[in-house]
Amino acid sequence: MSGEGAMTRRIVTGLAATILLAMGLATTAQATGGSSVDERHWGFQGIFGTYDRGALRRGLQVYQGVCASCHGLKYIAFRNLQDVGFTEDEVKAIAVDYSLQDGPDDAGDMFERPGKPSDRFPSPFANENAARASNGGALPPDLSLIVKAREGGADYVYGVLTGYHDEPPEGVVVPEGMTYNDTFPGHMIGMPAPLFDGSVDYEDGTEATVEQMAADVTTFLAWSASPEMEQRKRMGIKVILFLIVLSGLLYAVKRKVWADVH
Amino acid sequence: MAAPAMNNRMIKWFDDRLPIFTFMHHQMHEYPTPRNLNYWWNFGSLAGVMLVVMIVTGIVLAMNYTPSADLAFGSVERIMRDVNYGWLLRYIHANGASMFFIVVYIHIFRGLFYGSYKSPREVLWWLGLVILLLMMATAFMGYVLPWGQMSFWGATVITNLFGAFPVVGDAIVTWLWGGFSVDNPTLNRFYSLHYLLPFMIVGVVVLHLWALHTHGSNNPKGIDTKGPQDSIPFHPYYTVKDLFGTAVFFIVYAAFIFFFPDYLGHADNYIPANPLVTPPHIVPEWYFLPFYAILRAFDFDIWFMPAKLLGVLAMFASILILFLLPWLDTSRVRSGTFRPVFKWFFVILIIDCVVLGYVGAKAPNDPLIASEETVAQENEAYNACVAKADAAGKVGEDECDRPFVVQYVHLGQLATLYYFFHFLLLLPILGRTERTLPLPTSILEPVTKHGAGAGK
Numbered sequence: 001m002s003g004e005g006a007m008t009r010r011i012v013t014g015l016a017a018t019i020l021l022a023m024g025l026a027t028t029a030q031a032t033g034g035s036s037v038d039e040r041h042w043g044f045q046g047i048f049g050t051y052d053r054g055a056l057r058r059g060l061q062v063y064q065g066v067c068a069s070c071h072g073l074k075y076i077a078f079r080n081l082q083d084v085g086f087t088e089d090e091v092k093a094i095a096v097d098y099s100l101q102d103g104p105d106d107a108g109d110m111f112e113r114p115g116k117p118s119d120r121f122p123s124p125f126a127n128e129n130a131a132r133a134s135n136g137g138a139l140p141p142d143l144s145l146i147v148k149a150r151e152g153g154a155d156y157v158y159g160v161l162t163g164y165h166d167e168p169p170e171g172v173v174v175p176e177g178m179t180y181n182d183t184f185p186g187h188m189i190g191m192p193a194p195l196f197d198g199s200v201d202y203e204d205g206t207e208a209t210v211e212q213m214a215a216d217v218t219t220f221l222a223w224s225a226s227p228e229m230e231q232r233k234r235m236g237i238k239v240i241l242f243l244i245v246l247s248g249l250l251y252a253v254k255r256k257v258w259a260d261v262h
Numbered sequence: 263m264a265a266p267a268m269n270n271r272m273i274k275w276f277d278d279r280l281p282i283f284t285f286m287h288h289q290m291h292e293y294p295t296p297r298n299l300n301y302w303w304n305f306g307s308l309a310g311v312m313l314v315v316m317i318v319t320g321i322v323l324a325m326n327y328t329p330s331a332d333l334a335f336g337s338v339e340r341i342m343r344d345v346n347y348g349w350l351l352r353y354i355h356a357n358g359a360s361m362f363f364i365v366v367y368i369h370i371f372r373g374l375f376y377g378s379y380k381s382p383r384e385v386l387w388w389l390g391l392v393i394l395l396l397m398m399a400t401a402f403m404g405y406v407l408p409w410g411q412m413s414f415w416g417a418t419v420i421t422n423l424f425g426a427f428p429v430v431g432d433a434i435v436t437w438l439w440g441g442f443s444v445d446n447p448t449l450n451r452f453y454s455l456h457y458l459l460p461f462m463i464v465g466v467v468v469l470h471l472w473a474l475h476t477h478g479s480n481n482p483k484g485i486d487t488k489g490p491q492d493s494i495p496f497h498p499y500y501t502v503k504d505l506f507g508t509a510v511f512f513i514v515y516a517a518f519i520f521f522f523p524d525y526l527g528h529a530d531n532y533i534p535a536n537p538l539v540t541p542p543h544i545v546p547e548w549y550f551l552p553f554y555a556i557l558r559a560f561d562f563d564i565w566f567m568p569a570k571l572l573g574v575l576a577m578f579a580s581i582l583i584l585f586l587l588p589w590l591d592t593s594r595v596r597s598g599t600f601r602p603v604f605k606w607f608f609v610i611l612i613i614d615c616v617v618l619g620y621v622g623a624k625a626p627n628d629p630l631i632a633s634e635e636t637v638a639q640e641n642e643a644y645n646a647c648v649a650k651a652d653a654a655g656k657v658g659e660d661e662c663d664r665p666f667v668v669q670y671v672h673l674g675q676l677a678t679l680y681y682f683f684h685f686l687l688l689l690p691i692l693g694r695t696e697r698t699l700p701l702p703t704s705i706l707e708p709v710t711k712h713g714a715g716a717g718k
């Protein structure tokens with residue numbers, strides 16, 4: 001072999017090939033279907049990204065005040081809010097506002113009780129049929145995973161929430177019970193425009209424009225889809241720094257061991 | 263090969279009765295290895311590392327996973343949210359499957375370039391292919407376990423393929439499903455097999471290594487080692503080289519796990535399985551895309567064979583012909599380094615496989631070159647022509663030229679044809695006709711101006 005220069009070159013080519021292969025194939029895999037979505041910048045993107053705590057609080061307010069009447073959030077427990085800056089007392093206060101069915105008690109009866117931090121957000125409808133019956137046949141999906149469950153992620157959800165018009169574009173006939181939406185595939189969505197300026201009264205005094213509320217609730221839903229993200233990225237940075245140092249050391253050892261062979 | 267010196271009396275006592283330490287010393291320590299292996303030879307041990315990673319994370323996932331159509335999706339979310347570091351385990355496992363395939367594909371193409379399948383390593387090559395088939399089955403069934411939309415519909419599409427076989431097809435499909443559709447019994451048997459197959463892979467890996475150690479590694483020059491001067495002991499030379507390679511590889515792997523954990527997956531798999539809603543595009547994981555393209559390349563019947571059967575046969579054939587490769591490639595020179603024409607066809611084969619993967623991700627009948635609008639216009643013109651002819655009392659379909667649109671499936675057909683051409687026609691002929699470069703007389707001989715031995 002012609003020395004370490006050639007070897008380094010080979011590592012680089014090898015690595016580049018692996019990455020290209022992965023990326024190339026992945027992009028192809030992703031490139032299918034879906035209407036295009038405008039990209040926005042989110043604070044939780046990038047390897048150092050975190051969820052904006054203010055946006056999370058406001059997003060919770062939008063979810064509770066607007067979306068919760070139709071959409072569940074069943075994978076999120078009240079106590080999870082403590083991971084993103086809510087105090088124990090705040091969480092308790094949020095939980096007790098809900099009345100949940102529990103039981104059976106000793107007599108075999110179901111009963112209602114106030115929510116506890118360990119409970120999950122209750123779903124608004126008893127079952128799928130009830131949900132459809134109240135929504136003109138359309139099913140409002142549970143929102144816990146929505147940001148991960150749609151091509152385009154947060155940009156897509158934001159696009160749906162802000163994609164409504166007062167009137168549909170000229171010449172487009174919108175069937176009864178449907179609304180025109182720029183982002184939703186096929187443009188006919190069963191969800192009436194949920195957000196209007198001032199739909200919620202933000203506790204922190206932020207002005208509740210449609211864009212503001214859409215961005216806030218999308219941030220909140222991004223968190224509910226990937227609550228582990230901040231921990232994951234922090235750990236990732238440490239792991240990768242460690243691996244880079246380890247690779248460097250192992251390379252030095254390797255050169256030393258191989259010195260007499262070359 | 264003498265027994266290693268043993269200082270510890272207990273170890274010596276044990277080794278006299280069961281020479282496992284001697285065995286390990288021979289196979290993992292002094293095992294003579296060609297001194298000129300390049301970094302492409304790292305991918306074998308990397309595959310072994312990935313197998314261990316998959317089994318360890320898989321077993322811990324299995325402690326928290328519930329194989330039931332009603333609970334599976336929720337149990338995976340529980341792993342992601344409530345199990346300590348469950349998200350880490352699952353992301354290691356899910357991305358690990360992709361990494362495992364990248365590594366194994368590189369490992370296979372390494373073999374294809376350096377002629378590692380040639381005598382006396384045919385059985386070694388076969389065992390590798392058996393591992394690939396087992397891996398594919400394992401990964402396919404693993405992907406069903408989270409019971410999302412892609413899990414469910416992927417399972418439906420792939421199991422339905424067996425229905426293409428005449429007479430027994432439908433019975434096989436029902437048998438695979440354990441019922442009349444993909445449902446709870448399907449999930450349960452896939453889980454059971456997903457747990458079993460990796461251990462079968464371990465068994466075949468042992469045979470693979472046994473076959474390897476019988477004749478030793480091939481090397482970039484593709485010539486046999488002639489004596490002790492051509493080899494170095496595996497340890498410490500290749501242990502440290504493999505460790506270094508593993509650390510570098512883990513950087514890439516970790517980047518996916520921690521920063522882009524869902525990049526290689528499909529968003530639809532975060533929607534719980536729903537037999538009543540078919541996703542608009544059912545696509546398999548990226549590592550199956552080239553095979554998926556071959557499967558769908560057949561959109562025409564030949565004689566009595568329906569398109570679906572042809573597709574299934576071609577898909578299986580694309581791997582099965584590799585079993586015959588040692589005889590299809592008639593060249594007596596192993597390494598592509600000394601085969602100036604083969605080298606270029608090797609590059610074309612790689613491009614061909616990437617093209618197949620690309621086509622596999624697309625809807626087959628989408629236009630390849632023309633824009634959707636042009637196609638719509640042409641179709642409109644055609645329909646208008648037909649309507650006019652029909653109104654005039656003629657048969658419109660005979661009178662008008664149906665617009666021909668180049669679609670993805672056409673590219674897929676071309677690429678499929680090329681794939682089989684490469685193995686079935688090109689290699690047998692090239693081996694007989696190609697003028698190869700002079701082979702070096704030994705591994706130790708200094709590298710010539712022609713760049714022999716440099717990694718390609």
Ligand code: HEM
Pocket residue numbers: 313316317318319320321322323324327338352355356359362397400401402404405406407408456457460461463527
């Ligand atoms: C050859 C090695 C293996 C491969 C290629 C493989 C592949 C996969 C894949 C692709 C998934 C789906 C991941 C996802 O999208 O969520 C999966 C899930 C799973 N695997 Fe494996 N696996 C292997 C070994 C094992 C072993 C040995 C076990 C257990 C003993 C195991 C247990 C599981 C479990 C419980 C799941 C469901 C949890 C989940 O979806 O994350 N796997 N596997």
